[in-house]
Amino acid sequence: MIPGAFDYDAPTTLDEAVALLAELGEEARPLAGGHSLIPMMKLRLAPLEHLVDLRRIDSLKGIRAEGGALVIGAMTTQAELLASDLITGHCPIIQETAALIADPQVRSLGTLGGNVANGDPANDMPALMQCLDAGYVLAGPGGSREVKARDFYESAFFTKRADGEILTAVRVPIPPAGHGYAYEKLKRKIGDYATAAAAVVVTLAGGSCKTAAIALTNLGETPLYAAEASAALVGTPLDKAAVERAVALAEGITAPASDGRGPADYRTKMAGVMLRRALQRALARAAG
Amino acid sequence: MSDAAMTVEEREANLKGIGCSRKRTEDARFIQGKGNYVDDLKLPGMLFGDFVRSPYGHARIKSIDASAALALPGVKAVLTAADLKPLNLHYMPTLAGDVQAVLAEDKVLFQNQEVAFVIAEDRYIAADAAELVEVDYEALPVLVDPFRSMDPDAPVLREDLAGKTEGAHGARRHHNHIFTWDVGDKEATDQAFAQAEVTIKELITYPRVHPAPMETCACVASMDKIRGELTVYGTFQAPHVVRTVASLLSTIPEHKIHVIAPDIGGGFGNKVGVYPGYVCSIVASIVLGVPVKWVEDRMENLSATAFARDYHMTAELAATRDGRITAIRAHVLADHGAFDACADPSKWPAGFFNICTGSYDVPTAYVAVDGVYTNKAPGGVAYRCSFRVTEAAYMIERAVDILAKKLAMDPVELRLKNFIQPHQFPYQSALGWEYDSGDYPTAMKKAMEATSYAALRAEQQERRAAFARGETRELMGIGVAFFTEIVGAGPTRNCDILGVGMFDSCEIRIHPTGAAIARLGTKSQGQAHETTYAQILATEIGIPADDIMIEEGNTDTAPYGLGTYGSRSTPVAGAAAARVGRKIRDKARKIAAHLLEVGEDDLEFEVDRFKVKGLPERQKNMKEIAWAAYNNVPEGLELGLEAVDYYDPPNMTYPFGAYICVVDIDADTGVTKVRRFYALDDCGTRINPMVIEGQVHGGLTEAFAIAMGQEIRYDEGGNVMGASFMDYFVPTAVETPVWETDHTVTPSPHHPIGAKGVGESPNVGGVPAFSNAVNDAFAHLDITHIQMPHDHWRTWKVCEKLGLVG
Amino acid sequence: MAKTQITLALNGRQVEALVEPRTLLIHFLREQMLLTGAHIGCETSHCGACTVDMDGKSVKSCTVFAVQAEGAQIATVEGLAAPDGTLHALQEGFAEMHGLQCGFCTPGMLMRAQRLLQENPDPSEAEIRMGISGNLCRCTGYQNIVKAIRYAADKMNAAQKEAAE
Known part of the structure; x- marks a missing residue:
């Protein structure tokens, strides 16, 4: 498994990187941690002629709280997410999810930006970002724009990111204090993608559900934000009936592939099981 | 401490001989990154070969155009079948008496079959060039299901066998038929079934899996045209056989071929056979006159070299109502893929599958195996087991559980009722084997006590009731397996590989200072031979293991042997080591008698020295004797202290064990958690308990992987699915259970030190233990057998079918 | 190129x-x-x-x-070993606890374990298993690798304690 030949640049500023990608067009790809892209290149499934390595661009790193949101630089690794006190304090579901991605070595280099930008529906962070209603900051030759995670994914490996654009940061609205959360992932083993996974964030008021967000991983061509299922929970005490209604609605939007993880019907049912379990844990964690 | 001041016990400990958990001598290089594996070799001028492989499962090759590849700078040659045919090397013989295409000539018969071999300056250029070779294919109908192989209208796979009605193992009755092999008394068995009070019949499938050692297969071939000598470094579990085959194929005289197996990164049967990559590297080196390296990548490894199992076993048991098994009948459909490259001794096309009467005293049995071709990779190797023994053990151990369910008996009770009893050994089985020794009831009872078996069953009753009441979503399963293996192939009267008897060998040379080098015909792939053979020699000779260097794998220096697989190293080469030691001791006794000026009969041996009977202060230790061997030997005796032994075992050895596994299955997801696994092994005399325990841990882990997830699957189009470590289940430390090990010791009566071999027992016994545990979780419900692998979705489907899903 | x-x-x-x-x-x-x-x-x-x-x-x-x-x-x-050839505690632990067989995964396992003990000098068995979950071994079943890492942790912690005293 040997990648094809390519040219390589490692610019030190975002402007340089954007200019390079614009100039090189669709033959060029930005390189973040490389743990999705490099295996594809080795299998010669990702033909490209030029890699623009983003690792030397300082502005793509770091995590900060700003205007009610966490702004996470795209080149932040999963390991850095796991080590961040800011994230522990404001949005621990990111850590719960990151810990379930691949293995320690992959988390050393794998980045949040790469995980969400490459459009692989098997990646865990895209559904989580949909659940959290995060926005992706994209820098291109014409300047910067923000696309909501819930709008970003078009089909497998196709996203709203244009050739020549770089995802520079992920802006995660900080969930209210006391929110309940959980990411439940069923997988065959460490290092595998999800057979099915569900991300849940809920807030409670007076014993009933005030807000709810549900998103699902690896159950279709894109990550799936379960809008109807989420809405169905609001105003309920998150009792069995409400949960089962949400589960049915969530299962209804899945369209998983049949693969070694199981046939489609199984994976759909597992979406439901993961959602039930995530809701149960989220409820237990929620205050109010 | 001076020698004289040491007690007998201290001197014995100093030897680090048999029974001692000696630390491994191999480890120093491996922990410092100084192992020497094939891909670590870098010879001057070395080129790198890579394959062009078929994307089709079955297709005609219309044309191959290598011009673009040859035009790429750094590409030296592209070999196709057209280049090999004039050398008569486009096909090679297999161990099973068939031939296998080295490079496909007219047709490809499985996906990823080797079509062309590109040789370039480095592996990057070779990979680029392989992509540039244009092959024009015409797709043909694909045959994937072995049950359809012998349909009248099944596609013809092997056109090269057209008109060949006689195969290596008898008549062929269909163009996709390889052999039919049967054993036992059919008439008596049929009669026993006709009269039986109770019978069971079940199709028990052992899926296609792959040994997948961490190191893939690789070789470096280096032809010295001036000397006319070929050196081949490779991942060879049986280097001497590789040399013989290379000589027969290349017509280079055998003494001018140097086959060297350096450190091997695990084998598990994957590295027994000869692969097209070896042949192509050798041809390329002969043609180009420089060394050529070939290293498989992981996808090639999983999809093209040496699968295992793919046995579809219809098992029947006949029994009395009170649980005496009266007969076994089995029919096996064996999917051998596109070429019969099964690694078995020549006369055994289904290996030792007739060990399938297991640990039970069964009066009569009959077994028939049909081997067939399909559009899948060739192979059929023994993945961490003796030939087809894990298939046999899996079949009988599942069948016994199925019978227990039908009789409403506890599976242990049924086993205890049918065990071969200690006084029956040596035991003649209905299918022709002579079991050497065993004490099955003692082992089974020890396992029951260690796991509080009765309490486990009581807990299971409570848990089932709780499940019925909706208080838990978990199902508890208890898996019992009691296996008997047949290993240590084998007696040359009935075991050979391509005509070479399956003896093994040891040669030792003791130097004047009392340090020694010993060489054997086997080849460790992680089994600690360098450590444990030295222990055997230390005890037998009386020189410390630390003073004995063990070498294997270099066919120029090591005596001929048949290699390491089928747990044969300890039973065969280990026996040769013990006998070599005894030859040395015999000579040493003569020298000692001469030095002490007494008769040989006046001497007694004690640990590391000879003493004069009645005058114990008059003694000569082995170090003194070794020195004398080079300057002062009795008249008529040769100088020097060397010995060699070629050991032809009188019988196989029959290790056995009792395994108990407890699982909890999540009915909502199908996830099975192994709560506990207890393994009692009896491998006869224990040479190094630490190494044995390590072997058991590893074998159980491989059994866990097989039972719970491994599968090389093909879709209907003949596409091999999931040939990477993302999909092929190799558990990490997180999934892997914690293992409890235990043992009894029943020495083999015919082995010089009573040892039986252990490396494969845990795989053979482990697979049925896991599978029985999963099946047992549902034993109170309406289902008799669940096929492996017991991965999440398959188990969930069972729950769904039984209405257990919430 | x-x-x-x-x-x-x-x-x-x-x-x-x-x-x-x-x-x-x-x-x-x-x-x-x-x-x-x-x-x-x-x-x-x-x-x-x-x-x-x-x-x-x-x-x-x-x-x-x-x-x-x-x-x-x-x-x-x-x-990994000291310049004078003294083995690292992990190398010693792998040999003492029979944490390797064919040796092929060992260098990767050692390097991962070395970093793991930097990140977590006193890991539990579960933490060790999770910490080496990106390293496959086909020979040992991991049980003795876990022991080997624990051996090294104990040795390194004892040395550190001694140095502090």
Whole structure:
């Protein structure tokens, strides 16, 4: 498994990187941690002629709280997410999810930006970002724009990111204090993608559900934000009936592939099981 | 401490001989990154070969155009079948008496079959060039299901066998038929079934899996045209056989071929056979006159070299109502893929599958195996087991559980009722084997006590009731397996590989200072031979293991042997080591008698020295004797202290064990958690308990992987699915259970030190233990057998079918 | 293909070399630097046989281009023992606890364990198992590897305690 030949640049500023990608067009790809892209290149499934390595661009790193949101630089690794006190304090579901991605070595280099930008529906962070209603900051030759995670994914490996654009940061609205959360992932083993996974964030008021967000991983061509299922929970005490209604609605939007993880019907049912379990844990964690 | 001041016990400990958990001598290089594996070799001028492989499962090759590849700078040659045919090397013989295409000539018969071999300056250029070779294919109908192989209208796979009605193992009755092999008394068995009070019949499938050692297969071939000598470094579990085959194929005289197996990164049967990559590297080196390296990548490894199992076993048991098994009948459909490259001794096309009467005293049995071709990779190797023994053990151990369910008996009770009893050994089985020794009831009872078996069953009753009441979503399963293996192939009267008897060998040379080098015909792939053979020699000779260097794998220096697989190293080469030691001791006794000026009969041996009977202060230790061997030997005796032994075992050895596994299955997801696994092994005399325990841990882990997830699957189009470590289940430390090990010791009566071999027992016994545990979780419900692998979705489907899903 | 110059620190030694951009770090280490301790097992970043330490992190060198290591500090198993040849506590632990058999996964396992003990000097069994979950072994069943790492942790912690006293 040997990648094809390519040219390589490692610019030190975002402007340089954007200019390079614009100039090189669709033959060029930005390189973040490389743990999705490099295996594809080795299998010669990702033909490209030029890699623009983003690792030397300082502005793509770091995590900060700003205007009610966490702004996470795209080149932040999963390991850095796991080590961040800011994230522990404001949005621990990111850590719960990151810990379930691949293995320690992959988390050393794998980045949040790469995980969400490459459009692989098997990646865990895209559904989580949909659940959290995060926005992706994209820098291109014409300047910067923000696309909501819930709008970003078009089909497998196709996203709203244009050739020549770089995802520079992920802006995660900080969930209210006391929110309940959980990411439940069923997988065959460490290092595998999800057979099915569900991300849940809920807030409670007076014993009933005030807000709810549900998103699902690896159950279709894109990550799936379960809008109807989420809405169905609001105003309920998150009792069995409400949960089962949400589960049915969530299962209804899945369209998983049949693969070694199981046939489609199984994976759909597992979406439901993961959602039930995530809701149960989220409820237990929620205050109010 | 001076020698004289040491007690007998201290001197014995100093030897680090048999029974001692000696630390491994191999480890120093491996922990410092100084192992020497094939891909670590870098010879001057070395080129790198890579394959062009078929994307089709079955297709005609219309044309191959290598011009673009040859035009790429750094590409030296592209070999196709057209280049090999004039050398008569486009096909090679297999161990099973068939031939296998080295490079496909007219047709490809499985996906990823080797079509062309590109040789370039480095592996990057070779990979680029392989992509540039244009092959024009015409797709043909694909045959994937072995049950359809012998349909009248099944596609013809092997056109090269057209008109060949006689195969290596008898008549062929269909163009996709390889052999039919049967054993036992059919008439008596049929009669026993006709009269039986109770019978069971079940199709028990052992899926296609792959040994997948961490190191893939690789070789470096280096032809010295001036000397006319070929050196081949490779991942060879049986280097001497590789040399013989290379000589027969290349017509280079055998003494001018140097086959060297350096450190091997695990084998598990994957590295027994000869692969097209070896042949192509050798041809390329002969043609180009420089060394050529070939290293498989992981996808090639999983999809093209040496699968295992793919046995579809219809098992029947006949029994009395009170649980005496009266007969076994089995029919096996064996999917051998596109070429019969099964690694078995020549006369055994289904290996030792007739060990399938297991640990039970069964009066009569009959077994028939049909081997067939399909559009899948060739192979059929023994993945961490003796030939087809894990298939046999899996079949009988599942069948016994199925019978227990039908009789409403506890599976242990049924086993205890049918065990071969200690006084029956040596035991003649209905299918022709002579079991050497065993004490099955003692082992089974020890396992029951260690796991509080009765309490486990009581807990299971409570848990089932709780499940019925909706208080838990978990199902508890208890898996019992009691296996008997047949290993240590084998007696040359009935075991050979391509005509070479399956003896093994040891040669030792003791130097004047009392340090020694010993060489054997086997080849460790992680089994600690360098450590444990030295222990055997230390005890037998009386020189410390630390003073004995063990070498294997270099066919120029090591005596001929048949290699390491089928747990044969300890039973065969280990026996040769013990006998070599005894030859040395015999000579040493003569020298000692001469030095002490007494008769040989006046001497007694004690640990590391000879003493004069009645005058114990008059003694000569082995170090003194070794020195004398080079300057002062009795008249008529040769100088020097060397010995060699070629050991032809009188019988196989029959290790056995009792395994108990407890699982909890999540009915909502199908996830099975192994709560506990207890393994009692009896491998006869224990040479190094630490190494044995390590072997058991590893074998159980491989059994866990097989039972719970491994599968090389093909879709209907003949596409091999999931040939990477993302999909092929190799558990990490997180999934892997914690293992409890235990043992009894029943020495083999015919082995010089009573040892039986252990490396494969845990795989053979482990697979049925896991599978029985999963099946047992549902034993109170309406289902008799669940096929492996017991991965999440398959188990969930069972729950769904039984209405257990919430 | 045009080559790029890279400079990096390898086991504490400055190294300059020319590499193709597509040269994988594992091939650079094994074939250009002749450090064959790290191995290639799966090539898809699942097995961890190629694990080395890069800037204080464990990485799978089969999924890193050598150019990405420009300016980095790389440590391999060959640099694990002390310069005087004294074995690292982990190397000792693996030999004492029978934590290896064929030895192929061992260098990657050692390098991962070395980093794990930096991150967590006193790991529980579950933490060790999770910590080495990116490294596959087909021989040992991991049980003795876990013991070997625990052995090293105990030895290193005792040495540290002694030094502090």
